[in-house]
Amino acid sequence: MNENSLETQTEIQPEITSPIHQDVAHSEPVIVLNEVDVYQKKLLILPKVSLSINKGEMVYLIGKSGTGKSSILKLLIADEKANGIEASIAGYDLKKIKPKQIPYLRRKLGLVFQDYQLLADKTVLDNLMLMLKASGWKKRDEMLQRAEDVLEMVGLATKDFKYPHQLSGGEQQRVCIARALLNNPEVILADEPTGNLDPITSQEIFKLFIDINKKGTTVLIATHDFMMINEFPSRTILIENVSLIDSMV
Numbered sequence: 001m002n003e004n005s006l007e008t009q010t011e012i013q014p015e016i017t018s019p020i021h022q023d024v025a026h027s028e029p030v031i032v033l034n035e036v037d038v039y040q041k042k043l044l045i046l047p048k049v050s051l052s053i054n055k056g057e058m059v060y061l062i063g064k065s066g067t068g069k070s071s072i073l074k075l076l077i078a079d080e081k082a083n084g085i086e087a088s089i090a091g092y093d094l095k096k097i098k099p100k101q102i103p104y105l106r107r108k109l110g111l112v113f114q115d116y117q118l119l120a121d122k123t124v125l126d127n128l129m130l131m132l133k134a135s136g137w138k139k140r141d142e143m144l145q146r147a148e149d150v151l152e153m154v155g156l157a158t159k160d161f162k163y164p165h166q167l168s169g170g171e172q173q174r175v176c177i178a179r180a181l182l183n184n185p186e187v188i189l190a191d192e193p194t195g196n197l198d199p200i201t202s203q204e205i206f207k208l209f210i211d212i213n214k215k216g217t218t219v220l221i222a223t224h225d226f227m228m229i230n231e232f233p234s235r236t237i238l239i240e241n242v243s244l245i246d247s248m249v
Helices: 069-076 099-107 124-134 140-153 169-181 199-214 226-231
Strands: 029-040 043-054 058-063 086-089 109-113 187-191 218-222 235-240 243-246
Touching: 029 069, 029 218, 043 069, 043 218, 043 243, 058 069, 058 199, 058 226, 069 187, 069 218, 099 109, 109 169, 124 140, 124 169, 140 169, 169 187, 169 199, 187 199, 199 218, 199 226
Parallel strands: 058 218, 058 235, 109 187, 187 218
Antiparallel strands: 029 043, 029 086, 235 243
16 A cells, blocks of 8 residues: 555544444444554554554555555555554464464455456456465365355445456445455545545445344445545544544544
């Protein structure tokens, strides 16, 4: 994830609202950062970050371009080394995680990017099958069934033999979300998932994230799409003046 390429500036500011339809206050934390320094290319951009996100929450991470949203996500997928008092996600200690453990961590996470990262010469089904194979699945019939199941979840059951260039931007992002769901992740991490989409398509994508969240999956979205945040309010963490402002505090 590239901090500059995945974040675009906007002048619209969201209303910082409390979450609706979420009863997760008494669930266990699935993401914890306690006084963790966040770096971007070895430059400290957010000192002593502290946040806690419970299982089943849907949280927006917002802020201007370059404030550190993508850098926080990179830290959470172990692309960057963690420090501080505590840093954990989905049961993994990010301060102590070993390189050989990182693939196992990422199987517990679903990653969604602005630029889709689909293989252009592979069909939708093949893109999903390759991800399943890479994450340890062996039996082809089980892989096919799982791929078909997640495509059904995102409304693309009839698009399995299409190539990425034959899909709209919204459909390509749905494929990315399907790919993120393949291994029943504990957490979905999305970096500007509607950055390249029109408002109507963006609304459809946010509704899909909400449906996923309602089934119990924790969802953390780094976004500039303040129109969608105001339309679908939930817990919001604003990065401003090198600090985090949490709507729940």
